[in-house]
Amino acid sequence: MTYDVLFDLGLAGVLIAIAAGAVFARGAFVSLVLFMIYGLLLAIVWVRLSAVDVALTETAIGGGVTGMLLLGAASRLRATKGTVAKAGFPARLAAGALCILVSIALGIVVYALPEVPPTLAPMAKENLASSGLGNPVAGVLFVYRALDTLLEKVVLLLALVGVWSLAQDRAWGGMPGLRVYAQPNSILVFLAQVLPPVGITVGIYMFWAGANRPGGAFQGGTVLAAMWLLVMMARLREVPAIDALWVRQLLVVGPAIFLLIGLLGFVFADSFLAYPPDHAKPLIVIAEAALTISIGVTLALLVAGPPERMRQ
Amino acid sequence: MKFAIDIFTIVVVSAGVFFFMAGTVGLLRFPDTLTRLHALTKVDNLGLGLIVFGLLPQAQGLLGALKLLSIWVLVQLSGAIVSQLIAQATQRPGRQT
Numbered sequence: 398m399t400y401d402v403l404f405d406l407g408l409a410g411v412l413i414a415i416a417a418g419a420v421f422a423r424g425a426f427v428s429l430v431l432f433m434i435y436g437l438l439l440a441i442v443w444v445r446l447s448a449v450d451v452a453l454t455e456t457a458i459g460g461g462v463t464g465m466l467l468l469g470a471a472s473r474l475r476a477t478k479g480t481v482a483k484a485g486f487p488a489r490l491a492a493g494a495l496c497i498l499v500s501i502a503l504g505i506v507v508y509a510l511p512e513v514p515p516t517l518a519p520m521a522k523e524n525l526a527s528s529g530l531g532n533p534v535a536g537v538l539f540v541y542r543a544l545d546t547l548l549e550k551v552v553l554l555l556a557l558v559g560v561w562s563l564a565q566d567r568a569w570g571g572m573p574g575l576r577v578y579a580q581p582n583s584i585l586v587f588l589a590q591v592l593p594p595v596g597i598t599v600g601i602y603m604f605w606a607g608a609n610r611p612g613g614a615f616q617g618g619t620v621l622a623a624m625w626l627l628v629m630m631a632r633l634r635e636v637p638a639i640d641a642l643w644v645r646q647l648l649v650v651g652p653a654i655f656l657l658i659g660l661l662g663f664v665f666a667d668s669f670l671a672y673p674p675d676h677a678k679p680l681i682v683i684a685e686a687a688l689t690i691s692i693g694v695t696l697a698l699l700v701a702g703p704p705e706r707m708r709q
Numbered sequence: 710m711k712f713a714i715d716i717f718t719i720v721v722v723s724a725g726v727f728f729f730m731a732g733t734v735g736l737l738r739f740p741d742t743l744t745r746l747h748a749l750t751k752v753d754n755l756g757l758g759l760i761v762f763g764l765l766p767q768a769q770g771l772l773g774a775l776k777l778l779s780i781w782v783l784v785q786l787s788g789a790i791v792s793q794l795i796a797q798a799t800q801r802p803g804r805q806t
Contacts, residue, residue: 584793591786 405445412438425471429464436460449611450534453603457619465626465700472576529678531609538613539681543670547659550652550688553695557648561639563703570640573698574705577632589631596624604689608678614651614685618692625697639704644694651691655684714766721763728756742799746792753788757781 415438419431436459443452484492518533525536538546564571578585600620607613629636637644658680659670666673672680728751735748761781768774 584790584797588787588790595783 408438408442408445412442425474426468429467429471432467433460433464436464450532450613450616453611453613453616457616461623462619462696462700469700469702527674527677528672528681530681532607532611532613534611535607535609535613535681535685539684540672540677543659547652547655547670550655550691553692554648554652557695557699560699560703564705568704568706570638571704571707572636572638573701573703575626575629575636575701577630577636583631585631586633589627589633593624593628596620596627600624600689600693604685605682607685608682614688614692618689619696621689621693622696622700625693626700629697629701636701639698644698647690647694648698649691651684651688654687658684718763718767722760725756725759725763728752728759732756743796746796750788750792753784757784 412435415431415435419428419435422428422431436455439459440452440456443449443455521533521537521541525531525533525540528536528540530536530540580586597620600617602617603612603620604614604617605612607617628634658672662669662671732748732750732752735751736745739745739748758781761777764777765774768777
């Protein structure tokens with residue numbers, strides 16, 4: 398027991414130190430690397446809190462995709478050096494004061510938490526069996542709060558539309574400016590040939606296992622996105638133009654099927670996003686399979702960035 | 710028997726942790742990118758290898774052991790290739806090592 402406490406204290410200490418390092422680092426690159434390490438350590442914290450689903454998401458999104466997005470942003474910023482103005486002293490003072498205020502408010506809220514937190518967990522567990530799912534997190538995502546999950550996927554698409562809207566007019570509908578390393582005999586090509594079969598299997602397994610164990614569409618989709626990005630970066634496959642029909646179809650297939658199942662709920666069950674009692678699990682698995690694909694394609698294209706060049 | 714297995718795990722995992730520490734010290738203290746990469750490979754190969762080896766007898770069944778081994782193989786693969794890529798990047802003109 399005491400060893401656990403020691404480990405947790407050490408973990409929390411390292412986490413705070415790395416967070417401070419990320420904030421105070423001089424260069425954007427160092428700051429970002431520390432941020433990615435922070436994401437990975439945070440995943441261990443979630444495991445310690447027995448929230449393995451969250452830990453997987455944190456590793457995939459917090460450590461992986463967000464890190465890549467920010468690295469892309471940092472290299473773009475470096476290319477436009479000289480146009481970045483440093484914030485003045487009053488602005489920095491205001492930002493600091495705001496941060497302190499938020500920290501104090503959070504501290505007060507945490508201190509005021511009730512001794513025994515109000516929880517819906519027992520109720521959620523009790524009714525889980527009727528959905529046919531074994532993982533309570535999947536139950537919350539696809540049964541109790543299905544509307545939130547649907548909207549979350551739509552928000553992801555909106556984010557991609559936001560990235561695409563940064564395109565210049567002449568490049569619209571063209572290919573994203575993902576940096577590729579096109580050296581024919583590069584070791585990266587070898588990795589991009591060896592790793593995807595493993596990664597795709599892991600991605601599909603994560604989605605499939607998500608019904609009964611930690612995992613799910615988001616984690617699986619992120620792994621698939623990583624594999625696709627690897628293949629594109631090694632230039633084994635070209636980055637697709639954003640107006641390609643198959644790209645658009647894969648982007649919307651997940652939310653569309655989820656929405657369709659939701660609408661069918663009006664007919665075969667009693668409300669929107671309600672499942673007919675005997676077919677809940679197959680419907681959820683179909684929706685999750687489609688969502689895994691859409692999430693994978695969306696995340697990969699988010700990293701690939703706005704279109705920059707037209708098709709040759 | 711159980712006691713002997715536990716002792717084996719403790720000794721081998723400790724040896725792995727030692728290589729992790731040595732590699733980290735090297736990463737912090739060595740003067741340039743290539744020597745730092747050299748330090749890092751010790752962590753990947755020996756450090757993680759010994760920890761996985763030490764944990765194998767504690768694994769839950771054959772499947773658990775296979776999972777541990779596949780983690781080691783994947784880290785080996787990615788570690789070796791990423792080291793190569795970083796080393797290549799330092800060879801490009803205009804880069805500081």
